[in-house]
Amino acid sequence: MRISAILLKGSASSSRWIARQSRDPYVKSRSGSGTGSNGQAAYRSRSSFKLVSIANKHPILVPGKTKTVIDLGAAPGGWSQVVANLLSKGKARKQNEHLKIFALDILGMEPIPGVEVIKGDFLSEEVRQQLREKTRKPYLSQNSEEMIGNEEYSARTDRQDDEEEGIVDCVLSDMMAPMTGNRTRDVGLSLQLCAAATVFARDTLKKAKKGDEIIKKDGGKKIWPGGNLVIKFFAHPDMDEFRSLELDPWFGKVVVEKPKESRSESSEAYWVCLGFKGDPATQ
Ligand SMILES: C[S@@+](CC[C@H](N)C(=O)[O-])C[C@H]1O[C@@H](n2cnc3c(N)ncnc32)[C@H](O)[C@@H]1O
Numbered sequence: 001m002r003i004s005a006i007l008l009k010g011s012a013s014s015s016r017w018i019a020r021q022s023r024d025p026y027v028k029s030r031s032g033s034g035t036g037s038n039g040q041a042a043y044r045s046r047s048s049f050k051l052v053s054i055a056n057k058h059p060i061l062v063p064g065k066t067k068t069v070i071d072l073g074a075a076p077g078g079w080s081q082v083v084a085n086l087l088s089k090g091k092a093r094k095q096n097e098h099l100k101i102f103a104l105d106i107l108g109m110e111p112i113p114g115v116e117v118i119k120g121d122f123l124s125e126e127v128r129q130q131l132r133e134k135t136r137k138p139y140l141s142q143n144s145e146e147m148i149g150n151e152e153y154s155a156r157t158d159r160q161d162d163e164e165e166g167i168v169d170c171v172l173s174d175m176m177a178p179m180t181g182n183r184t185r186d187v188g189l190s191l192q193l194c195a196a197a198t199v200f201a202r203d204t205l206k207k208a209k210k211g212d213e214i215i216k217k218d219g220g221k222k223i224w225p226g227g228n229l230v231i232k233f234f235a236h237p238d239m240d241e242f243r244s245l246e247l248d249p250w251f252g253k254v255v256v257e258k259p260k261e262s263r264s265e266s267s268e269a270y271w272v273c274l275g276f277k278g279d280p281a282t283q
Pocket residue numbers: 044045046047048072073074075076077078079080104105106107120121122123174175176177178
C-alpha cells in the first residue's frame with residue numbers, strides 16, 4: 001500500500017493492512033516472527049536528549065541557515081526547547097532574527113519563548129492546512145499593502161515560485177499515539193502518523209536545486225542542500241518498505257538513528273532524512 005492509500009483510508013485501514021500483512025505467509029517469512037543552574041540545558045522531556053543526540057551527529061539544525069522549523073507532536077515542548085536553544089544562542093541569535101519555530105500537538109503545552117504553539121490533531125486536514133498557511137506568513141498570506149516597502153518581502157516575492165514549493169528548513173516528528181498493546185494497531189497508528197508527516201514535509205520543505213552543492217562543515221559533516229526531516233517510527237518490516245518507497249527516493253540521504261537515550265527495550269527509532277530533492281519523477 002502506498003502513502004496516499006494509507007492517508008486516504010485512515011488508521012482503521014492501515015491497521016487492517018498491517019493485520020493482513022501479518023497473516024500473509026510471505027510477509028511472515030520476511031519478518032521472522034532550557035539552561036539549568038549548572039549551565040547545562042534543562043529540558044522538559046527525556047525525549048529532548050534524543051534530539052540533542054541526533055542533532056550532534058547530523059546537521060539537521062544549522063545556526064544561521066535553518067530559519068523555519070516545524071515540531072510535530074511537540075508537547076510538553078522538549079524538542080522545541082532544543083531547537084530554540086540551538087538556533088538562537090550566541091552569534092546565531094543575530095543571524096537568525098527571522099527564525100520561526102512552530103510546535104504542534106493535540107495536547108496543550110506551556111509557552112516557550114520564540115516558539116508558536118498550535119493545538120490540534122495533525123491527522124486533521126484542516127489543522128495541517130492551518131500549519132501550511134502559517135509557514136507561508138508573512139510572505140504569501142498577508143495583505144500585500146502591509147508589505148509594500150518591506151525589503152524582505154520584495155526579496156522574497158522575487159522567489160515566489162520557491163515559496164510555493166516550500167520554505168521550511170526542517171520538519172521534526174516525535175509524534176506517537178498512545179500505545180494500545182496491540183502490536184498491529186500500534187504499528188498501524190505509527191505508520192499513519194509517519195505518512196502524514198512525510199506528505200506534509202514534501203509539501204513544505206525547501207527543495208535542493210540542480211547545481212546546489214553539498215557544503216562541508218568543520219569536522220567533515222556534510223550540509224545537504226534542501227530541507228531535512230526527522231520522524232519517529234516503530235521498527236517493523238512494513239516500515240522498512242515505507243522508507244524505501246516513500247523516503248529514500250525523495251532525499252539525498254536517509255539514515256536510521258536509535259539514540260542512546262531511547263530505551264533499548266523500545267522498538268522506536270528515527271529516520272533522519274537529509275537534503276530534500278523533491279518528487280523523484282521530476283528529478
Ligand atoms: C513522545 S511525545 C513528544 C515529546 C516531545 N518531543 C518533547 O520532547 O517534549 C509524543 C507526542 O505526540 C503527540 N501526538 C500523538 N498523536 C498526535 C496527533 N495526531 N496530532 C498531534 N500530536 C499528536 C502526543 O500528544 C504526544 O505529546
